[in-house]
Amino acid sequence: MPTPARVRADACPGVFATHDAADGPLARVRLPGGTISAAQLRALADAAEACGDGDLHLTSRGNVQLRGVTRPGLAGRLADAGLLPSPSHERVRNVLASPLSGLRGGLADVRGLAAALDDLLCATPELAALPGRFLFAFDDGRGDVAGEGADVCWRATGPGSGTLLLAGGDTGRRVTRADAVSTLVAVALEFCRIRGTAWRVAELDDPAWRGTPVPRTEAEVPAGLIERDGGFAAGVVPRFGQLSAGQARALAQFGTALVTPWKSVVLPDVPADVFDRLGFGGTALGTTACIGRPGCAKSRADVRADAVFRPGLRAHFSGCERRCGRPSQSHVDVVAEDGGYRIDGRWVPIDELKGCL
Template sequence: MARTRDQDACPGALTLHQAADGALLRVRLPGGVLSSTQLAVLAQAAAEFGSGSLELTSRGSLQVRGLDGAPATTAAVAGLIADAGLLPSATHERVRNIVASPLSGRAGGLADVRPWVAELDAAIQADPALTGLTGRFWFSIDDGRGDVSGLRADVGVHVLESGDDVAVLLAGTDTGIRVSATEAVSTMITVASRFAEIREKRWRVAELDDHTVLLEEFSATAPAGARFETTTRGPVGWIPQNDGRVALGAAVPLGILPARTAEFLAAIEAPLVITPWRTVLVCDLSEDIADVSLRVLAPIGLVFDENSPWLDVSACTGSPGCDRSATDVRADAEAFARAAATEGGTGGVHHRFVGCERACGSPLRGEVLIATADGYRPLSRSGPHP
């Protein structure tokens, strides 16, 4: 892909993107982790300054849109975010893109990778060279269950059966390089720094003709080339944790979380994880609190049924939020999901409705439907999606 710019236009908490419906702000959440207090602050920002809703992204971040873009508003929202501990580095805030197995350390998996997320985030912020990455470059840490490795982050590690070693991935492909778990973070930083050094106008590792240029100081000790299956659904429902407590997994229809619903989630006062599948985990609950929470949250729109068609339907912003969109794709996606609920479901296939050829945020697997003047047509999968 030929780029004309060396930087993308991905929004951050300080660098806003001007959309058709106002300015858009994105808050990176390494590993998708945030506290109930932090969610309450973001809900406040959305209610007071934005559209009244938060948006969950495919990289486990949260967005506020509909801001007026005035410097005073930007400063006020940035102040709220910083005071909540969500803006630890003004220079690196757009490049703290880390996804990790959301249930790691709580249920399943071969290792608890939560400390790695914190270590990687700190290492990113400590490296001045990594400000040269784009806002679309991202890292993945898979605890061995195979949920995030298939999302094809730029650089990632995947815990192996022993739990003591990891496979190094580039653009979702196993490089054949194996390092110890203690070297996982430093290896990812080395590869990312090398990419920042040589990328020129490339935004993503997949745009390199030869990935081995990033791996010159490493030696492969296993076969290379394997890829993990892409997961399109996050964990939902009642999830028993290893420690006897409970996590609740909730799908957020179309990834749009009303501020009022976010306030209810925050009121539970439990750790939260935003997943790359636009779901939210409410963690470390007693069974009594989990039961009460489910009874409150389900009637206000969160989805806990793993058979719900909402888990297989998503959409880009569409009209009127995006001036490139041919139609209001969210309305069409909602109509599709409601019809599927009464007509036998989605067949287990993810359906993504998008308003133009860019197909922003589309999953790597499933059916992507592009709006046209005559309805929708399927996206060709002939090449890698940007």
């Protein structure tokens, strides 16, 4: 069943239209395909210190947020770093791509497709009208980003072939890799033409925008040293997806980085002693959380202080029913309420929290 179309204005944050959080304005910086060069990562670290709270906050769409942006100059810094190629399109550059593509596994190499889509997206004036939550994706066949709720996705079925997914459903339309970018842009243009008040493909009533549901694949969160042809890559998993400016600069010493939809970072080409040199991020962490108090006025608790970590636990701690930042993969749902938390629907007092997880 389609979900009801939206009646309120699209307030998805960007750089020019920030979100007013309890800890100050929040700016979201889009990174199509999660790709960020070493120079851009350093520029973001500098901007976080100069304009915000000093940290980079990774998102579940492979983007970066800066919080507490109370000092001027952010847009100029990002533009100088090449992170704002089209101010009119900056909120609609939402593109996922399989982060391990071309490094390990997968049926096709989707590297370069996100950048090509971004170029065409920014060169198409009509697509500046896309809602800020509309999401593109390129899946290399392993099924990792195909399960992340993209409105339109090209999923590889072979090195040069793939299928078109709409809102996670397979349309049966076969598309070559060479035509993937132009096809996704054509779908987005048609969506703009007919969408009415809908923000997402799943909100459309037209059955032509439906496909056969595709079984979910549990995504592999890249963590630790990753063997690849001719060397190593690394999956860096910062606690709560939050990097200090210093940690971001440490990552930049290894060149281009890929921010994943699982609030982690892939470094495609690293030495075997990368984690000795970094000093952090070599172990997968199953617990995630929204920003909680004091950063969010709607949160009922400091969920990051209350969060429970233990081996094998996959849980998401939310300060309220909005469940911001929750992962798409299966997890234990932990939502703050007065005096305690509701764990998968069962209320427990705060002093019993650790014993129930």
